[in-house]
Amino acid sequence: MWPDDRIRTLFGIDLPIFQAPMAGVVDSKMxxxxxxxxxxxxxxxxxxxxxxxxxxxxxxxxATSRPINLNFFCHTTPQHDAAREAEAEWKARLETxxxxxxxxxxxxxxxxxxxxxxxxxxxxxVELAPQVVSxxxxxxxxxxxxxxxxxxxxxxxxxxxxxxARWLEDRGCDAIIAxxxxxxxxxxxxxxxxxxxxxxxxxxxPQVVDAVKVPVIASxxxxxxxxxxxxxxxxxxxxxxxxxxxxxxxAKVSPxxxxxxxxxxxxxxxxxxxxxxxxxxxxxxxxxxxxxPISPLAPPFPxxxxxxxxxxxxxxxxxxxxxxxxxxxxxSKLGLALPAxxxxxxxxxxxxxxxxxRHR
Ligand SMILES: Cc1cc2nc3c(=O)[nH]c(=O)nc-3n(C[C@H](O)[C@H](O)[C@H](O)COP(=O)(O)O)c2cc1C
Numbered sequence: 001m002w003p004d005d006r007i008r009t010l011f012g013i014d015l016p017i018f019q020a021p022m023a024g025v026v027d028s029k030m031x032x033x034x035x036x037x038x039x040x041x042x043x044x045x046x047x048x049x050x051x052x053x054x055x056x057x058x059x060x061x062x063a064t065s066r067p068i069n070l071n072f073f074c075h076t077t078p079q080h081d082a083a084r085e086a087e088a089e090w091k092a093r094l095e096t097x098x099x100x101x102x103x104x105x106x107x108x109x110x111x112x113x114x115x116x117x118x119x120x121x122x123x124x125x126v127e128l129a130p131q132v133v134s135x136x137x138x139x140x141x142x143x144x145x146x147x148x149x150x151x152x153x154x155x156x157x158x159x160x161x162x163x164x165a166r167w168l169e170d171r172g173c174d175a176i177i178a179x180x181x182x183x184x185x186x187x188x189x190x191x192x193x194x195x196x197x198x199x200x201x202x203x204x205x206p207q208v209v210d211a212v213k214v215p216v217i218a219s220x221x222x223x224x225x226x227x228x229x230x231x232x233x234x235x236x237x238x239x240x241x242x243x244x245x246x247x248x249x250x251a252k253v254s255p256x257x258x259x260x261x262x263x264x265x266x267x268x269x270x271x272x273x274x275x276x277x278x279x280x281x282x283x284x285x286x287x288x289x290x291x292x293p294i295s296p297l298a299p300p301f302p303x304x305x306x307x308x309x310x311x312x313x314x315x316x317x318x319x320x321x322x323x324x325x326x327x328x329x330x331x332s333k334l335g336l337a338l339p340a341x342x343x344x345x346x347x348x349x350x351x352x353x354x355x356x357x358r359h360r
Pocket of ligand 1 (some may be wrong): 021022023025044045046135179182183185220221222240241242243244329330331
């Protein structure tokens with residue numbers, strides 16, 4: 001028996017385990033495997049255009065009728081002129097790398113493409129009718145949010161502080177993801193930008209649980225059954241796990257990224273803004289060490305990725321991840337290379353065993 005059934009009941013899932021949406025590395029394959037195992041599979045949509053999103057959801061729907069989550073970013077796109085200037089300064093900071101790797105610094109690069117949730121994506125969500133829609137970086141404008149609600153999707157978003165959790169609850173979220181600072185990938189922070197005050201999962205979850213009435217999903221540094229049991233002890237009703245799913249064969253992780261994950265330790269990661277302009281947790285590599293980890297020159301999200309893209313492409317072609325974001329959380333060492341469905345079932349079974357042993 002799970003100590004809290006609110007999320008299982010609210011979302012119609014068997015297991016209170018969410019596979020985190022992870023843009024660029026998770027596709028329909030992993031979502032299907034987790035959904036079929038009884039957890040909540042989450043499709044990251046930040047890097048998909050409407051046609052690709054539709055195709056992914058059609059693939060999922062052919063394989064499973066279980067609940068799924070579609071995940072979107074809802075950042076504000078930076079203003080054109082100021083953004084251009086900031087991008088140019090960033091490129092100048094990176095120029096020595098262009099010279100070293102033989103990339104022409106005058107050659108134009110494709111802009112960073114991470115689209116925020118907009119009218120077109122909202123139309124598509126209404127049509128595709130997922131059971132859950134999750135947002136990162138706050139929520140979209142009220143008009144769009146209302147349409148998602150009317151389409152009967154449950155709405156969740158990440159909070160990194162109690163103030164953000166209250167803000168999300170006030171705007172109608174059905175549940176709140178408490179994203180501790182251990183988490184891999186982008187901080188969901190949206191009411192402030194001070195990374196130094198970001199809160200760890202152990203401290204954040206119980207304070208968010210005390211502050212809101214809706215159920216809370218613990219996230220950040222949870223990679224095995226011990227983390228799941230601890231999350232329930234802190235008052236969470238479910239967990240959202242990211243990094244541990246990167247070890248699954250379904251994850252689209254390049255061989256050097258996989259090697260970096262496999263050889264990572266508790267202190268291998270840091271919060272950095274050099275890859276996109278927003279703070280995110282990555283395994284440290286050359287560009288993080290030399291240009292960051294937090295650079296005042298990194299242009300606003302998602303623009304920092306643009307000037308890095310040619311460097312990343314050349315380095316990766318040479319088998320190097322010196323310029324590649326290696327998103328990972330602080331518990332990456334605990335990951336197991338199991339198929340995603342098996343991992344979901346194993347995490348749940350071990351957590352249930354530990355929970356029942358506590359009551360004996
Ligand atoms: C590779 C990677 C990519 C991520 N991409 C997204 C994303 O697209 N959308 C999102 O809401 N969260 C994203 N996250 C953050 C996760 O939702 C979650 O907060 C985090 O993985 C939890 O911490 P853990 O990695 O320690 O399990 C990403 C995390 C990782 C590791």
